[in-house]
Amino acid sequence: MKDLIICGNGDFARMLKYYVETDGGRSVACFTVNREFVQDRTFCGLPLVPFEELATSYPPDSYEILMGVGYSKMNDVRKGLFRQCKEAGYDIASYIHSSCVVHTDDIGEGNVLLENCLVYPFVCIGDGNLMWDHVVISHDCVVGDFNTFAGSSDLSGYVTVGNNCFLGKGCVVRNGTTIADYTLIGATAYAKGKTNPYDVIVPARSVTLQHKRSTDFL
Numbered sequence: 595m596k597d598l599i600i601c602g603n604g605d606f607a608r609m610l611k612y613y614v615e616t617d618g619g620r621s622v623a624c625f626t627v628n629r630e631f632v633q634d635r636t637f638c639g640l641p642l643v644p645f646e647e648l649a650t651s652y653p654p655d656s657y658e659i660l661m662g663v664g665y666s667k668m669n670d671v672r673k674g675l676f677r678q679c680k681e682a683g684y685d686i687a688s689y690i691h692s693s694c695v696v697h698t699d700d701i702g703e704g705n706v707l708l709e710n711c712l713v714y715p716f717v718c719i720g721d722g723n724l725m726w727d728h729v730v731i732s733h734d735c736v737v738g739d740f741n742t743f744a745g746s747s748d749l750s751g752y753v754t755v756g757n758n759c760f761l762g763k764g765c766v767v768r769n770g771t772t773i774a775d776y777t778l779i780g781a782t783a784y785a786k787g788k789t790n791p792y793d794v795i796v797p798a799r800s801v802t803l804q805h806k807r808s809t810d811f812l
Contacts, residue, residue, distance in 0.1 A: 597623045598687060599652055601675055603637045610689065610706070611638055614660065617692050624652060628657070633790075647680070647772030654683035659685065661704055661722065665742035668776050669722075669758045673740040674723050676704055686721075702739070709802040720757075732769070744781065756791075 598620050600607050625637045631646035636642055653678045659679045663672040678749050686704035694711040700723035709727040720739040730748040738757040747761040748770035759773055762781035772788045778798035779785050
């Protein structure tokens with residue numbers, strides 16, 4: 595197994611270092627970002643190496659990269675860095691938390707699954723996806739590339755998710771639904787049928803009841 599580099603220098607990269615060292619049993623050699631984002635040469639006590647200089651000291655034949663980048667610009671930032679690393683010859687690592695239950699081997703590279711995700715049988719997952727805690731991917735779903743699933747988002751069976759989508763916390767997708775590329779589903783929303791590219795689906799808004807006090811109910 596190659597040594598590990600994390601691409602990123604934000605909160606998510608810091609979290610991934612914690613996860614891979616405490617749960618994954620691996621050590622991180624350094625962090626890397628493009629030179630324009632390097633303000634300090636260290637991050638979390640490790641070297642922060644400009645990507646343009648990375649191969650000199652951390653060559654692709656000895657190191658692989660874990661994407662410590664979130665969902666900025668509907669995951670396009672993560673996608674761009676993923677491709678940049680691939681073009682430089684690096685393998686892209688995945689991290690699946692030990693508490694996850696995954697019943698498929700049809701998973702691409704560069705995926706991150708955090709605590710207690712459940713992936714049913716007969717599921718296909720592409721590259722570069724990020725699944726936060728308690729995500730459920732039910733049977734016979736197809737998930738494309740560079741999607742983010744916030745905590746407790748839930749796909750029913752036979753759902754197809756395209757590329758560069760964002761599924762908000764606690765959302766539910768009805769069985770047989772097709773989610774087009776760049777769809778944003780808000781927290782707790784319910785999606786069904788078929789979306790169009792760049793659709794935004796949100797639930798009914800919460801409101802504050804006027805002339806009512808909490809003690810009127812409880």
